[in-house]
Amino acid sequence: MGIRTGAQVLEGLRDGRRLYMDGALVKDVTRDPRLAGGARTMAQLFDMQHRPELIDEMTYASPASGERVGLSFLQPKTRGDLARRRKMYSHWHNHTLGMFGRAPDFVNVMLGSFAAGAEAFGPYAKNMTAYYEKAREEDRVATHSLTNPQVDRTRDVAAQAKDLAAKAVRETDAGVVIRGARMLATLGAYSDDLLVMPAPSYPLPDAEEAKAFAIGFHIPMATKGVKLINRPGVIQPGIGSSHDYPLSSRFDESDCMIIFDDVLVPWENVLIYRDIGIFNGIYRRVHAMGAMGHQFSTKDLCKAEFMMGLAMTLARATKVDEFLHIQGMLAELVNCVEVLRSCILAAEAEALMTPLGIIEPAMGPLGAVRYLFPEMFRRSCEIIQIIGAGGLAMVPSYAEINGPLAEDVKTYYQAAAADSDRRIRLFRLAFDAALSSFSGRQQLYERYFAGDPVRGAGNLYLAFDKAPHLARIDALLERFEAEDKALR
Numbered sequence: 001m002g003i004r005t006g007a008q009v010l011e012g013l014r015d016g017r018r019l020y021m022d023g024a025l026v027k028d029v030t031r032d033p034r035l036a037g038g039a040r041t042m043a044q045l046f047d048m049q050h051r052p053e054l055i056d057e058m059t060y061a062s063p064a065s066g067e068r069v070g071l072s073f074l075q076p077k078t079r080g081d082l083a084r085r086r087k088m089y090s091h092w093h094n095h096t097l098g099m100f101g102r103a104p105d106f107v108n109v110m111l112g113s114f115a116a117g118a119e120a121f122g123p124y125a126k127n128m129t130a131y132y133e134k135a136r137e138e139d140r141v142a143t144h145s146l147t148n149p150q151v152d153r154t155r156d157v158a159a160q161a162k163d164l165a166a167k168a169v170r171e172t173d174a175g176v177v178i179r180g181a182r183m184l185a186t187l188g189a190y191s192d193d194l195l196v197m198p199a200p201s202y203p204l205p206d207a208e209e210a211k212a213f214a215i216g217f218h219i220p221m222a223t224k225g226v227k228l229i230n231r232p233g234v235i236q237p238g239i240g241s242s243h244d245y246p247l248s249s250r251f252d253e254s255d256c257m258i259i260f261d262d263v264l265v266p267w268e269n270v271l272i273y274r275d276i277g278i279f280n281g282i283y284r285r286v287h288a289m290g291a292m293g294h295q296f297s298t299k300d301l302c303k304a305e306f307m308m309g310l311a312m313t314l315a316r317a318t319k320v321d322e323f324l325h326i327q328g329m330l331a332e333l334v335n336c337v338e339v340l341r342s343c344i345l346a347a348e349a350e351a352l353m354t355p356l357g358i359i360e361p362a363m364g365p366l367g368a369v370r371y372l373f374p375e376m377f378r379r380s381c382e383i384i385q386i387i388g389a390g391g392l393a394m395v396p397s398y399a400e401i402n403g404p405l406a407e408d409v410k411t412y413y414q415a416a417a418a419d420s421d422r423r424i425r426l427f428r429l430a431f432d433a434a435l436s437s438f439s440g441r442q443q444l445y446e447r448y449f450a451g452d453p454v455r456g457a458g459n460l461y462l463a464f465d466k467a468p469h470l471a472r473i474d475a476l477l478e479r480f481e482a483e484d485k486a487l488r
């Protein structure tokens, strides 16, 4: 089959899934006005793969069928492959300005690593390989759910007083029955499949009662007993023009809680079952972290370049870019872009061949992006707020352009370097990027999408090879002591 068109993707989402929003079942996620904007974006991403000028940069010939398949499924063997894959990510994330963080490449890359290291899934290795190949050949979209609901974070999931988290409750000849809830499936409304996996920094205790939570599997979203609860949209649909919320109306990618109401997962869909060792160690064993970091760092670069360009355009509109402190802030955004670009290139240059026969981008520079980018993004929102100032609060609905005060609007909303139409559209874009509910959700996403940054930072410190640096300071103290002694 190979790459799908946008129309095929949308058709696939009309599968009878049980997705609830604002207190009611959504009949068709592709047509519901609260979700249709995101669905349109999904369709655009898939149609891009077919464009003659992009097809070679976004797809490759499947090693199994020879059909064109998405390049994010490529299992890289050389640094050139990494660069090719990065180019593919950039096409999607430049299109969405880095605001559709869970574009399908995110999970595709993860699947490629899981399949390369399929042996690490023990008795379910074949299932892992089969799912990767199916996803690649059928161009399927998966969302992933790695974490348990927030109940009492001082206790591990097996020791909760309120037992809500999804777990295996029984086995049958046909498969494993799952009951309970999981968070948090971004892209849930727009995914064909749901992939349940461990979270890298949330290990399970090695105890009998934890085994029921040691689960990994994939199922189609419309599987009997699966219920999704989507958070409210970031804007109310039908209000004003899409120029008022140009990002919210296109790139709200949906976030869902998943409820498993005695869902039967067939044995052929099971990836991890009751094995704490596999559950806790899988990411390290399959070398997935570098691959995932390379994908999201590329997304971050696309997002940072957009925010930089937006800030510069905004500053130029009212000529505040002639002030020194504004130039300083714009330079900060240039530096962010340069740091991100350099980290990605360094990760490619220092990539290492793994024992699995795939090459893994170096985690050091990508880990740095993971910890620096949330702050960079929040700062870019702040800089846009400082540059736009009162203009961001004063900018009217686009409808005023044709309202009863059209002539006044035409006159009084001009800026030095923009007529009123462009100025309103530009300032609405800046509002949506840096101030709106959409922007708040983006800031939260950047903080948490890759796990808890606090525990992540702790793990990074613990894993860092500190010995040469500690030894260097010891040697320095001794050297200074010796030099001082010699002077005495």
Ligand SMILES: Cc1cc2nc3c(=O)[nH]c(=O)nc-3n(C[C@H](O)[C@H](O)[C@H](O)COP(=O)(O)OP(=O)(O)OC[C@H]3O[C@@H](n4cnc5c(N)ncnc54)[C@H](O)[C@@H]3O)c2cc1C
Residues within 6 Å of the ligand: 102, 143, 144, 145, 146, 147, 148, 149, 150, 153, 183, 184, 185, 186, 187, 199, 255, 441, 444, 445, 448, 449, 450, 451, 452, 453, 454, 455
């Ligand atoms: C917008 C968005 C999209 C997301 N999309 C996805 C997705 O598609 N798939 C997916 O699987 N996940 C997704 N996530 C979830 C993400 O994996 C989690 O948010 C992240 O792992 C943090 O867990 P939590 O939200 O449960 O926070 P909690 O674990 O409840 O943490 C809340 C606070 O308490 C602190 N804390 C909690 N426990 C400890 C501890 N033991 N020690 C020290 N401090 C602690 C944390 O540092 C944090 O400050 C998404 C999150 C967001 C915000």
